[in-house]
Amino acid sequence: MSPRKSKTAASPVPRVADEIQQTRPFRSSAQEALLALILTSDRVLARTATELARVADITPQQYNVLRILRGAGPEGLPTLAIADRMIERTPGITRLLDRLERKGWIERERLADDRRQVLCRATKTALKLLAKLDPLMDELDDLPGRELNGAETKQLIALLDRVRAAFA
Amino acid sequence: MSPRKSKTAASPVPRVADEIQQTRPFRSSAQEALLALILTSDRVLARTATELARVADITPQQYNVLRILRGAGPEGLPTLAIADRMIERTPGITRLLDRLERKGWIERERLADDRRQVLCRATKTALKLLAKLDPLMDELDDLPGRELNGAETKQLIALLDRVRAAFA
């Protein structure tokens, strides 16, 4: 992983070295791959955030939580069970849920049979919002499929899996 | 991009679906690829942050800035020129530099001929710290090369470049 960043680029598929004000060459292809990985993930997340912000006052994290709660159905999920299904770790989840509650997108209730747990449920407002956002997010999810064919996509997944394993 | 996350896994190279408490299958391979991308980038960054924190009181962003300043040499760089070489955008850079200055790793000076610009330079302390961190970071940079061969690495870079282009 090396520093430095993008600005503009000319070619149809800008390569990593062009995205960066790169003075020296990369020490190795492996290093270039890591930078490509991070730049790409960053770009995908930024695009997602932009699209979500354009149509609703919601961040990707908040959207994630609502999707998880929709998947959980009307019984809802306790706080830490939500955290387990997200990329990041625990303590942030409480404050994230606070914001969602303030916006009227979730309801929380302390469980009667285990008063340590706090059950969270998506509200009807949230479900309506999600339904509105679904087509947009599906479209973004399918963008790689417009650029890569089936075999290439599977190849990419396999390569990423191996890189991830190397960093475990 | 779909929600949900990891916890533990058994197989040698855990696949994306296993990293997640996945109930339903993915809508498409493209969607699975995006999730793999984000999980992998996240893992790489987390590992980097952990290693840096283990040997010095420094974050990846702070390390990035110091590398950029080392590359710029003794003349230093103005604030926004640093921001241009990083992944994120402008306003955060001022506060990041504030922290680096507090730690004695950079010096700032308003330029005489253009008093709008603030020139930043890495201190000797920072350069010594970087020299100490270099082997560690080089090792991390080369991890993908232990898992993938040359052709696979180039393939990965090419695929990532195309995905990134799709999200431009």
Next chain:
DNA sequence: GGATTTTACTTGACTAGTCAATCATTGTCG
């Protein structure tokens, strides 16, 4: 059955990212 441990959160103190607004200094143009 009362102390101890574990579980499920919660809070506080940081670092860092975003956007909008602001400020001083320069540049430009009529």
Next chain:
DNA sequence: CGACAATGATTGACTAGTCAAGTAAAATCC
């Protein structure tokens, strides 16, 4: 030259991530 626009940097108000510490309610163990 003087109004006005552009540039470089900074600040304020948020969202969010991390770690360490704390609280309250189970669960477990003599």
